[in-house]
Structures are given as structure tokens and as C-alpha cells.
Amino acid sequence: MPFTPEFLWTDRLIYLLLAVVAVLVWHIRRHEHLRAPWRKVARSASGMSAATVLACFVVIGLLDSVHYRPAIAVKDGKTIYAVEVLSVFDKLATKLRVQKATTYSAPLATHRYSKELIGLPEGRQVRDYPRLKYGGAHLSDPAKEWGLDIARRCLYGLAGGALIWLIVATLLCALLARRGAVDTGRMWRAVWRGETEIPWRAIFLTLAMILAVSGPLVALAAQYHVFGTDKVGQDVFYQALKSIRTGLVIGTLTTLVMLPFALALGVMAGYFKGWVDDAIQYLYTTLSSIPGVLLIAAAVLMMQVWIETHPLWFDTVLARADMRLLALCVILGITSWTGLARLLRGEALKLREMEYIQAAHAFAVPHSRILARHILPNVMHIVLIAMVMDFSGLVLAEAVLSYVGVGVDPTTISFGTMINSARLEMAREPMVWWSLAAAFSFMLLLVLSANLFADAVRDAFDPRIRSAQPARLAARIA
Amino acid sequence: MISYIIRRLLYAILILIGVNLITFFLFFEVNSPDDMARVHLGVKRVTPEAIQKWKEERGYDKPRFHNDAATGARRFTDTLFFEKSIKLFAFEFGRSDQGRDIGYDISTRMWPSLAIALPVFLLGLVAYLTFALTMAFFRATYVDFWGVVACVAMMSISGLFYIIGGQYLIGKLLGIVPISGYDGGTDALKFLVLPVIIGVVAGIGASTRWYRTIFIEEINKDYVRTARAKGLSEPRVLFRHVLQNAMIPILTGVVVVIPLLFMGSLVTEAFFGIPGLGSYTIDAINSQDFAVVRAMVFLGSVLYIIGLILTDISYTLVDPRVRFE
Numbered sequence: 156m157p158f159t160p161e162f163l164w165t166d167r168l169i170y171l172l173l174a175v176v177a178v179l180v181w182h183i184r185r186h187e188h189l190r191a192p193w194r195k196v197a198r199s200a201s202g203m204s205a206a207t208v209l210a211c212f213v214v215i216g217l218l219d220s221v222h223y224r225p226a227i228a229v230k231d232g233k234t235i236y237a238v239e240v241l242s243v244f245d246k247l248a249t250k251l252r253v254q255k256a257t258t259y260s261a262p263l264a265t266h267r268y269s270k271e272l273i274g275l276p277e278g279r280q281v282r283d284y285p286r287l288k289y290g291g292a293h294l295s296d297p298a299k300e301w302g303l304d305i306a307r308r309c310l311y312g313l314a315g316g317a318l319i320w321l322i323v324a325t326l327l328c329a330l331l332a333r334r335g336a337v338d339t340g341r342m343w344r345a346v347w348r349g350e351t352e353i354p355w356r357a358i359f360l361t362l363a364m365i366l367a368v369s370g371p372l373v374a375l376a377a378q379y380h381v382f383g384t385d386k387v388g389q390d391v392f393y394q395a396l397k398s399i400r401t402g403l404v405i406g407t408l409t410t411l412v413m414l415p416f417a418l419a420l421g422v423m424a425g426y427f428k429g430w431v432d433d434a435i436q437y438l439y440t441t442l443s444s445i446p447g448v449l450l451i452a453a454a455v456l457m458m459q460v461w462i463e464t465h466p467l468w469f470d471t472v473l474a475r476a477d478m479r480l481l482a483l484c485v486i487l488g489i490t491s492w493t494g495l496a497r498l499l500r501g502e503a504l505k506l507r508e509m510e511y512i513q514a515a516h517a518f519a520v521p522h523s524r525i526l527a528r529h530i531l532p533n534v535m536h537i538v539l540i541a542m543v544m545d546f547s548g549l550v551l552a553e554a555v556l557s558y559v560g561v562g563v564d565p566t567t568i569s570f571g572t573m574i575n576s577a578r579l580e581m582a583r584e585p586m587v588w589w590s591l592a593a594a595f596s597f598m599l600l601l602v603l604s605a606n607l608f609a610d611a612v613r614d615a616f617d618p619r620i621r622s623a624q625p626a627r628l629a630a631r632i633a
Numbered sequence: 634m635i636s637y638i639i640r641r642l643l644y645a646i647l648i649l650i651g652v653n654l655i656t657f658f659l660f661f662e663v664n665s666p667d668d669m670a671r672v673h674l675g676v677k678r679v680t681p682e683a684i685q686k687w688k689e690e691r692g693y694d695k696p697r698f699h700n701d702a703a704t705g706a707r708r709f710t711d712t713l714f715f716e717k718s719i720k721l722f723a724f725e726f727g728r729s730d731q732g733r734d735i736g737y738d739i740s741t742r743m744w745p746s747l748a749i750a751l752p753v754f755l756l757g758l759v760a761y762l763t764f765a766l767t768m769a770f771f772r773a774t775y776v777d778f779w780g781v782v783a784c785v786a787m788m789s790i791s792g793l794f795y796i797i798g799g800q801y802l803i804g805k806l807l808g809i810v811p812i813s814g815y816d817g818g819t820d821a822l823k824f825l826v827l828p829v830i831i832g833v834v835a836g837i838g839a840s841t842r843w844y845r846t847i848f849i850e851e852i853n854k855d856y857v858r859t860a861r862a863k864g865l866s867e868p869r870v871l872f873r874h875v876l877q878n879a880m881i882p883i884l885t886g887v888v889v890v891i892p893l894l895f896m897g898s899l900v901t902e903a904f905f906g907i908p909g910l911g912s913y914t915i916d917a918i919n920s921q922d923f924a925v926v927r928a929m930v931f932l933g934s935v936l937y938i939i940g941l942i943l944t945d946i947s948y949t950l951v952d953p954r955v956r957f958e
Binding site for chain 1: 656788914
């Protein structure tokens with residue numbers, strides 16, 4: 156085989172999450188009362204536009220979650236695989252990953268950022284900006300051709316984006332027309348005037364915007380470092396794209412990890428009351444009374460010591476970094492399950508007094524069955540809302556924690572590590588701003604669309620549930 | 634009321650014991666002091682003697698819960714648990730792993746933290762409430778709509794961006810105030826302006842939106858309709874009735890953070906080079922000073938619990954219906 160698949164722990168959990176989502180989708184599609192709130196989400200224009208952007212991020216994140224090790228040689232009939240673990244995304248972006256400059260270079264630059272001694276062919280040496288090895292290497296005279304080349308590539312990118320958009324939009328419209336049993340032309344007009352039930356116009360417009368930006372980006376990335384390069388010459392665009400997976404992993408797996416605890420303890424506290432309630436309340440009050448960032452710092456410090464004293468447990472660097480990422484998710488989960496548990500307890504307290512639960516008691520239905528059949532399904536909307544609302548906060552928290560020094564492994568590419576390594580360059584004259592700009596704009600796009608989508612979900616499921624109190628949240632993280 | 638407070642205090646002590654057990658577990662059970670010594674000393678110099686010496690200097694060489702070698706009460710007091718955890722209750726933080734007196738460091742470093750956190754808190758509260766009330770006053774108009782849009786956009790921006798952007802814009806580009814640093818006395822003012830402004834701006838999005846939700850919820854209640862039916866002017870309804878009734882949910886979020894202001898903000902202080910407790914914690918994390926981190930965890934929980942009790946007391950002040958029996 157030319158490669159051997161590699162399953163990191165976060166990968167496995169992501170696959171698990173995907174499987175859960177798939178089962179849920181299948182389940183929800185079959186029950187009208189579960190579909191109704193999702194229809195409402197689908198009718199929200201801002202929510203669906205945000206979902207479109209999120210979907211693009213998720214696709215990149217998923218491509219980056221399929222890992223393998225390529226084969227390098229065959230010896231005695233046995234294939235030897237590389238130590239380096241790659242992902243499908245790495246494979247697609249090989250050019251970005253491999254084509255490194257030696258040090259800083261500005262976005263779209265053809266020359267290095269600082270002057271250096273260059274040996275001329277005739278033996279003389281001059282101090283000048285050396286050409287980059289890959290950025291704009293195809294130009295013979297950058298000073299003259301550069302502007303034209305950039306413009307041409309942008310145009311090609313736009314044209315390509317427009318073509319893809321046309322194809323996707325046409326296919327979708329044809330599909331919609333078939334489902335709605337109208338002819339395609341009428342469907343187009345309905346979409347164009349915004350008369351469809353699901354706001355397809357907003358979705359198409361969002362898609363158009365995404366393609367209008369990513370088309371030129373891709374076209375330029377083929378020959379330039381679109382967002383420049385960092386200190387060791389790595390392409391910043393590549394780093395920004397890789398950061399997406401880290402952000403998604405932290406935002407989703409944290410909730411996935413803490414969910415069983417929060418769900419079980421919160422519901423049990425509300426349902427059983429009495430000493431069970433007291434014990435569980437004591438547990439979460441204690442945990443939540445430690446300021447979050449300090450608890451996280453303490454736990455991460457201890458985990459670092461643990462990883463350092465057990466180096467043999469991890470066979471590759473990536474496996475080690477991945478374990479640390481997962482541990483960070485677990486630690487974040489431990490510090491953040493208390494809020495959800497409190498909400499669930501309140502809801503369970505309310506539910507246990509309902510007539511249908513009383514009726515179940517009268518029929519001598521065992522507690523376990525009441526919890527599973529009658530309470531759990533009725534608190535699931537709270538879980539869903541908490542999950543989508545926590546996401547953006549977690550992505551933002553990752554950046555802060557990495558800055559504080561208790562975030563992801565320094566070798567893991569994330570928004571936090573990007574910002575952290577770039578902030579020292581603030582003092583440089585002229586400033587190296589592109590790493591920060593790329594990290595912040597990708598993060599803004601991700602968090603903003605997550606926030607908008609979360610709002611749409613909350614409005615559809617339970618508009619009364621408020622987002623976490625910002626003051627308390629601020630006390631928790633930083 | 635008094636008996637309620639006493640009950641709360643007893644519960645607080647119970648919680649602090651829990652916090653103590655958690656930190657003890659984290660710092661001494663997950664990894665033994667030997668592991669910590671090894672990480673601290675680095676790979677090269679690790680000899681059993683060096684580890685022993687490191688532990689002795691910092692008092693980590695005692696048994697965990699029970700000292701068989703000692704007699705009498707010292708069987709329990711001459712242990713790690715007593716020395717490192719129980720003594721925290723008396724606010725005896727001991728010495729840091731670098732050998733400095735933690736208690737002294739905390740008492741000197743909390744004032745710079747407070748000098749930033751308190752203005753941010755007060756100015757922020759006034760600003761956010763003003764914005765939120767304005768948006769509630771103009772609800773269902775373009776002012777409100779674009780206000781919410783701006784809030785969502787602002788809360789989606791990373792806090793680090795506000796700091797870095799603010800430093801660049803005001804400190805470097807305009808050169809009005811120094812980018813970072815700190816000084817005692819009135820000189821501190823010029824160093825404090827920038828972090829305070831940035832602290833307030835960074836919180837606008839999330840907080841304003843949160844207060845607006847509270848106000849809008851309150852405005853839709855019956856007593857507001859009654860007040861309007863009586864012919865009260867809209868500003869009077871808003872300030873006299875809605876604001877007062879919205880105090881309960883507002884206080885829940887606000888009072889609890891007041892004691893925590895002493896702790897300062899980790900990121901702000903690190904960026905602006907302010908010698909407060911936040912940067913103290915960051916330094917401790919970076920140099921893996923476990924004693925300091927442990928002390929800060931305990932201090933943070935104490936302050937948080939004080940905040941919770943203050944919150945409950947403040948309810949009785951703003952809402953005569955709340956009684957603790």
C-alpha cells in the first residue's frame with residue numbers, strides 16, 4: 156500500500172461525533188415534532204448564511220482529520236512508512252506546505268522582507284532584498300510583471316469561482332425544482348426574488364462571496380505566499396487553514412467530552428432531589444468556584460509534567476501533540492460542564508412535577524426508564540443550545556490560553572500559536588503584521604458565523620435561554 | 634438574615650475544603666514531587682541527590698497525609714497536606730519554588746491589578762448599561778438592529794485583537810501613551826489609560842447585548858404596560874421602572890466579579906507589563922512555579938465565594954421581596 160492510515164485520538168472522536176450527528180439527523184428526519192424547530196432554523200437567512208460559511212470550515216477541518224503515513228521505501232517485501240503523519244488536506248495543499256521561504260516575507264511578495272548580502276555571479280557582493288525561492292519565482296522581472304500577474308491571477312480566480320458558483324447554483328436549482336415539481340426557470344425566479352421558504356437567495360449569495368474570495372486566493376496561492384511567510388518561512392495561508400481544524404476540535408470535542416457528565420449529573424440532581432442533589436450541587440459549586448483559567452493552568456501544568464515524564468507513550472510527535480490537544484479539551488470540559496449541569500438541573504426540577512411524569516410514577520415505571528424516556532428527550536434542546544453557544548467562546552478561549560502558555564502544544568498549528576509567535580514581531584520596523592492579520596480574520600470569520608448560527612438555533616429551540624453571562628464568562632476564561 | 638449569612642459562610646468553608654482537595658490531588662497525586670523536581674531541574678542534572686535536595690529546600694520531602702516518623706499531633710501537621718494545603722486557610726501561602734514569600738508578593742502586586750481592573754469594571758458598567766438602555770429605548774428600529782449587529786460582530790473579535798490593535802493604534806501609531814510599563818503614584822496614570830480603554834472596549838459586544846436582552850425581557854412585562862397606560866413618559870418608564878427591576882439579573886452577573894478584580898487580568902497585564910497578580914500568575918505558569926499557581930487557585934476561589942455571598946446580600950438591597958429564611 157502506498158500509505159498506512161493513522162488514527163489519532165482526536166480523529167476518532169471526530170468520527171464518533173460525525174456518526175452521532177448522522178444518527179441524529181436520521182432520527183430527526185423521521186419525527187415531525189423534532190423537525191419543526193430545525194425548519195425554523197432553516198428559515199433564518201442569517202443563520203443559513205452562517206451555516207454555509209461554517210460548512211466550508213467543517214469541510215476543511217474534516218479533510219484535515221483524515222491522517223495517514225506515506226510509504227517511502229520497500230525493503231525485503233516490507234513497506235516502510237514515513238514517520239511524518241500527513242492529512243488529506245496536507246496532501247491537497249502540498250505546494251503550500253513544502254514551498255517554504257527561509258524567513259519573513261510580506262504577502263504576495265517576490266522578495267524577502269529584509270536586506271541580505273547577495274553574491275553576484277561576477278564575484279561581487281551587494282546588500283539587497285533577495286528573491287524568494289517560490290513566491291513569484293515564475294516572473295523574470297518582478298518589478299514590471301508583478302502587478303499584471305497578480306491582476307491576471309485574481310481575474311482567473313474570480314472566473315473560476317464564478318464558474319463553480321454557476322454549476323453549483325444550477326444543480327441546486329434543478330434539484331429544488333424537481334422536488335417542488337416546478338420548472339427550473341420558475342425556481343430560479345423564486346430564488347432570485349427571495350420567495351422560497353428556505354432562504355436560498357441568502358445561501359447562494361454567501362456561496363458567491365465565499366467563492367469570490369477563495370477563487371483568487373487559490374489562484375494566487377499557486378505561485379505566491381498569499382499571506383506572506385512567518386519566521387521560519389512557512390506559508391501563513393497554510394497555517395491559517397490548518398488552524399481551522401484545531402479550532403473546530405476544541406470547539407466541538409470539549410462539549411462532546413463533557414456532555415455525558417453534565418447530562419447525567421445535571422438531570423439526576425434535578426430529578427432525584429434530596430441528598431443526590433446536594434452532593435452534585437456541592438461538586439459543581441466547588442469546581443466552578445475555582446477561576447477557570449487558573450484551574451485550566453494548574454491542570455495543564457500537571458499534564459505537561461505527566462507527558463514529560465512518560466515520553467515513551469507516544470510514538471510520533473504528532474501523536475503527542477494530539478494527546479495534548481485532547482487533554483486540553485478534557486480540561487476545558489471539566490471546567491465548563493458546570494454551567495450546562497446547572498441549566499439541566501433547573502429544567503429537570505421543572506419536568507419532574509409534570510403530569511406525564513407523575514403518571515409514569517403512578518404506573519410504577521422505574522426511575523431509569525423515566526429518566527431515559529421522559530426526561531432526557533425533553534432536555535435535549537438545552538444541550539443543543541449549550542453546544543452551539545459554547546463553540547465560539549471555546550475557539551476564542553483557545554487563543555487566549557495558548558498565549559498564556561497553557562494552550563495547545565507549541566508544535567500544533569492553531570490561531571493561538573500563530574498569534575503568540577507573531578506578537579513579538581509587533582516591535583519590528585516595519586511591522587510584520589500578516590500573521591496576526593491572517594489569524595484574526597480567519598478566527599473572526601469562524602467565530603462570527605458560529606455566533607450567528609447559534610443565535611438562529613437558540614431562537615428556534617428556546618429563545619428564553621440566555622447566553623452565558625458575559626461577566627461570569629470573563630471571570631472563567633481570563 | 635444573620636443566620637442565613639452564617640449558613641452561607643459554613644457552606645463556603647465546605648467548598649473551600651473541596652477546592653483544597655482538588656488542588657492537592659492535582660499538584661501532588663497526579664504527579665509526585667519527584668516528577669516536579671525532575672521537570673524543574675531539567676534532564677541533565679537529574680540525580681537522586683539533586684531531587685532530594687530540591688524537595689528539601691521547598692518542603693516537598695514530607696509524607697502526604699500521615700507522618701509515621703513524628704509523634705503526637707505532628708504526625709498530621711508535619712505532612713504535605715497540612716503544610717501545603719491546610720495552611721492556605723490561614724492565608725499562609727509559604728514560599729514559592731523560587732524561594733520568594735508568596736504572601737508578600739500578593740499583597741504588593743494586587744494594587745496595580747486593582748488599579749486597572751476597577752476602572753475597567755466601573756467605566757464598563759456605566760458604558761454598557763447606557764448603550765443597552767439606548768438600544769432598548771430605540772427597540773425595533775434601525776438603531777437597535779444595527780446596535781445588535783455591531784455587538785455580535787464585536788463579541789466575535791478575539792480579545793487579543795483589541796489589545797494588539799489598541800497598542801498599535803494608540804501606543805505606536807499615534808504615540809499618545811507608552812505601549813507598556815508601570816510606575817507608582819500619579820505617574821501610573823499614563824500607563825493605565827490604554828489598558829483601561831481597551832478593557833472597556835473589549836467587553837462592549839457581549840455585555841451590551843446581554844444587558845439589552847434583560848431590558849427587552851423586562852419591557853415586555855405587564856407592569857411596564859400599566860406604567861405606560863398611566864401616561865408615564867418613556868424615559869421615566871425606562872429609568873424608573875425597567876432599570877430598577879432589571880437590577881436582579883444584572884446584579885447576578887456583576888457583584889460576583891467585584892472581589893475577583895483583585896486578581897487582575899492575565900492577558901492584559903502580561904501585554905502591558907503591569908506588575909499585578911495576573912502577570913504574577915503568568916510568570917509562575919511559564920516558570921512552572923507550582924507553589925504560586927496553587928496559592929492563586931486558592932485565592933481565586935476564596936474571592937469568588939465572597940462574590941457569591943455578596944451577590945445574595947445585594948439581592949435584599951434591591952428587591953424587598955427577597956427574603957432569606
